Amino acid sequence: MASSIHDLARHLNISIGTVSRALNGRADVNADTRQRVLEAARTLNYSPNQSGRSLRQGATHSIAFMLQPHPGDQQYGEPFFIPFLIGLQARLAESGLDLTVVMGAPGDYQQERLRRVVETRRADAVLLAWTRREDERIDYLTQAGFPFATLGRSRSGTKSYPSLDLDFEKAGADAVDRLVARGHRRIAAVRPSLDLNFGYLFLAGYRKALRRHGIEVDPELIASGFINEAGGYEVTPQVMRSKAPPTAIIFNNDAMALGGCKALAEMGIRPGHDMAVTVIVDTPLCRYFSPALTAFRPALEPMGQRLAEMLLASLPAFAGPEGPRIIREVWPLELVARDSD
Amino acid sequence: MASSIHDLARHLNISIGTVSRALNGRADVNADTRQRVLEAARTLNYSPNQSGRSLRQGATHSIAFMLQPHPGDQQYGEPFFIPFLIGLQARLAESGLDLTVVMGAPGDYQQERLRRVVETRRADAVLLAWTRREDERIDYLTQAGFPFATLGRSRSGTKSYPSLDLDFEKAGADAVDRLVARGHRRIAAVRPSLDLNFGYLFLAGYRKALRRHGIEVDPELIASGFINEAGGYEVTPQVMRSKAPPTAIIFNNDAMALGGCKALAEMGIRPGHDMAVTVIVDTPLCRYFSPALTAFRPALEPMGQRLAEMLLASLPAFAGPEGPRIIREVWPLELVARDSD
DNA sequence: TGTGTTCTCGTAAACGTTTACGGAAAAACG
DNA sequence: CGTTTTTCCGTAAACGTTTACGAGAACACA
Numbered sequence A, B: 001m002a003s004s005i006h007d008l009a010r011h012l013n014i015s016i017g018t019v020s021r022a023l024n025g026r027a028d029v030n031a032d033t034r035q036r037v038l039e040a041a042r043t044l045n046y047s048p049n050q051s052g053r054s055l056r057q058g059a060t061h062s063i064a065f066m067l068q069p070h071p072g073d074q075q076y077g078e079p080f081f082i083p084f085l086i087g088l089q090a091r092l093a094e095s096g097l098d099l100t101v102v103m104g105a106p107g108d109y110q111q112e113r114l115r116r117v118v119e120t121r122r123a124d125a126v127l128l129a130w131t132r133r134e135d136e137r138i139d140y141l142t143q144a145g146f147p148f149a150t151l152g153r154s155r156s157g158t159k160s161y162p163s164l165d166l167d168f169e170k171a172g173a174d175a176v177d178r179l180v181a182r183g184h185r186r187i188a189a190v191r192p193s194l195d196l197n198f199g200y201l202f203l204a205g206y207r208k209a210l211r212r213h214g215i216e217v218d219p220e221l222i223a224s225g226f227i228n229e230a231g232g233y234e235v236t237p238q239v240m241r242s243k244a245p246p247t248a249i250i251f252n253n254d255a256m257a258l259g260g261c262k263a264l265a266e267m268g269i270r271p272g273h274d275m276a277v278t279v280i281v282d283t284p285l286c287r288y289f290s291p292a293l294t295a296f297r298p299a300l301e302p303m304g305q306r307l308a309e310m311l312l313a314s315l316p317a318f319a320g321p322e323g324p325r326i327i328r329e330v331w332p333l334e335l336v337a338r339d340s341d
Numbered sequence C: 001t002g003t004g005t006t007c008t009c010g011t012a013a014a015c016g017t018t019t020a021c022g023g024a025a026a027a028a029c030g
Numbered sequence D: 001c002g003t004t005t006t007t008c009c010g011t012a013a014a015c016g017t018t019t020a021c022g023a024g025a026a027c028a029c030a
Helices: A005-012 A016-023 A031-043 A050-057 A081-094 A111-119 A136-144 A168-181 A197-212 A229-240 A254-266 A284-288 A300-314 B005-012 B016-023 B031-043 B050-057 B081-094 B111-119 B136-144 B168-181 B197-212 B229-240 B254-266 B284-288 B300-314
Strands: A062-067 A098-103 A125-128 A148-151 A163-166 A187-192 A222-225 A248-251 A276-279 A294-297 A328-331 A334-336 B062-067 B098-103 B125-128 B148-151 B163-166 B187-192 B222-225 B248-251 B276-279 B294-297 B328-331 B334-336
Touching: A005 A016, A005 A031, A016 A031, A050 B050, A062 A081, A062 A111, A081 A098, A081 A300, A081 B081, A081 B098, A098 A111, A098 B081, A111 A125, A111 A136, A125 A136, A125 A300, A136 A148, A148 A300, A163 A168, A163 A300, A168 A187, A168 A197, A168 A248, A168 A276, A168 A294, A187 A197, A187 A229, A187 A254, A222 A229, A229 A248, A229 A254, A248 A254, A254 A276, A254 A284, A284 B284, A300 A328, B005 B016, B005 B031, B016 B031, B062 B081, B062 B111, B081 B098, B081 B300, B098 B111, B111 B125, B111 B136, B125 B136, B125 B300, B136 B148, B148 B300, B163 B168, B163 B197, B163 B300, B168 B187, B168 B197, B168 B248, B168 B276, B168 B294, B187 B197, B187 B229, B187 B254, B222 B229, B229 B248, B229 B254, B248 B254, B254 B276, B254 B284, B300 B328
Parallel strands: A062 A098, A062 A125, A125 A148, A148 A163, A163 A328, A187 A222, A187 A248, A248 A276, A276 A294, B062 B098, B062 B125, B125 B148, B148 B163, B163 B328, B187 B222, B187 B248, B248 B276, B276 B294
Antiparallel strands: A098 B098, A294 A334, B294 B334
16 A cells, blocks of 8 residues: 555666665765655655664654653643643654653552553653652663653752753742732642642742741641642641631642632632632633632643753754753743732 | 563574464464463563564554644643543553554644554554544545544544544533523523534534424524634624523533633623523533533543544454444433533 | 374564665766 | 776665464374
8 A cells, every 4th residue: 555665666766775865865866866766755655664664773753751640630630731742742743753642540650651661662752741859750761771851850860861840939939929019928838748849849939938028937837738629628728727827828739729719618718808829830720710810820832842842852863963962941930910819 | 672582582592483473372382382481571571672563563553643623722722632531541551552642733624644644654543533524534534444433423434433422412402401491491502613513413402402392493592603712702792682682501612601601791691690501511610610610521531441442343453353343332421510500 | 104183383584664885887086 | 098086876684573384293093
């Protein structure tokens, strides 16, 4: 059905070697024959067989994105990633790479799936999301010498991999600054209990900003729970029971904020009136919730594009003339002021 | 690095042919040698090279999911698909298949990308979503003889492909029934203007139910717009300007409903009080919107699993002993009663 | 013992590429 | 014209599998 390089060669009465060289733009082929080959390729509707190329070159021409729902993630989890994936795939496609997604059941750490991808060489590189503070996946990949990049930072590994992260520290600080400027002094923070790295970064920014404003950090105002609605619902009352309850709460996650608001409502506390509420990572839910939640928004699709570029730049086969480079970037989150603070 | 079938053969002092046969569970190999091969495979950490298998077998062991954002889709579009993808990928992984996702820019009909996937044989089969009433992708795939399945039905093609769809017709009728039972007689319908098939099915159910209740279908109460928030915002006022305005509106899409509610709010009309609002396909946005929107919910993750199964059943290489079967199913949507009607 | 059958395994080709190597022809140079 | 260099192309091996074919050994049976 599909025509092969042999068909082209037979059709033009030249050898398959020449056809291949012409197709791959090598120098040692006559400009004229190259033209003829390219033309024949078009008319015969030729497109190279990926398996053949992969086998010969030892490369699969595909990147695996490991999407790892965390424990307690609810039915519609991870809408966060769709625009990111769109950007990612667009950029990868430009370089002729496929994007294969590997998901797991919520709570599954995916170590096993990751090993399978690596050992069967089903992808040329791997993309990790939801990086943890200590991330065994990163340790494994560096130790195995397998190329990868991460969405998010981690303390693991030798930092010799590309990574793109959001500046949760600055967002945490900005959130505090804004609330302080609006007269708040008792500001609570609700973050995920897992060792997801962005939770640490957020908290660091939160602490730093409070101190900068001469406000003592009150441990009673910091709570952590499962990173879902139930988690927010469960731990928000904790900070409200503190000796000096907060007048503002910063949630590190939209789902936790939603659960938190539910808990507040049950206590007769109205976000936006009796309590200022800020969310660090904006999602459509923040926008449509009532009251609309003030949140910090990431540029997801550009991030996907950029991370693809950074990953490619680190791969010898795709790096530019200066050779492979390791790029690490931290992107800002943009404040979207709404009605909840 | 990774050990090959040759390594196993050398290690055991047998031929690679025997190793391969042992690994693939063929009958013509001594039970004892099979044991030894399997054991060696484990200790040498062997896993087959996919490119090699693919090249030899002419199969890629991967399925392509074509995710096609429609025109005007906004930043966070398609959260709908994540749980579906989770189910899909889980089932495919069970059969050793990869899931590669192919996306496009919103508005791109993907015909070109689809052709590339098919012609380069980058996948063994293709999965289509957002099927249209007349779908050129389906025509192309049937004509090319390429295996595929669809999420959603279509009038195109010879129906000789597996498909899984939601019963939008029944959901439309159920929505009407419920509203009529609550005393409404003037019920509007807002649907997408594109020829997305679920829009037609929904409208058919809506019409049928109205007639069953002896209510005349008023064309002024039917509007169609872009399938996003702006679309809902734009066309909802149309039905409100009709000579006899509705007391209830059924939206065929969550984003359109959100835009519609915004338009209503600007007219001083409160959903849940002055106007009953129902949404056909539930998303988290419906749940968190204020008022929480009554909606019809699909079982997305099971659908993903099931469609994967149906696709596999249609592929000779994966079909059971009875040979390949074409299965077509229509799944119900479940009413989730909330505050908006 | 001779013949036929069954088990088990080795051999080698094939899938579609890429690429190292070498050689013929053409061009350059003295 | 002879030699060297350059240009261009064909040959063939290799990537890691699967599988058709055939052959040797063991076994059964008369």
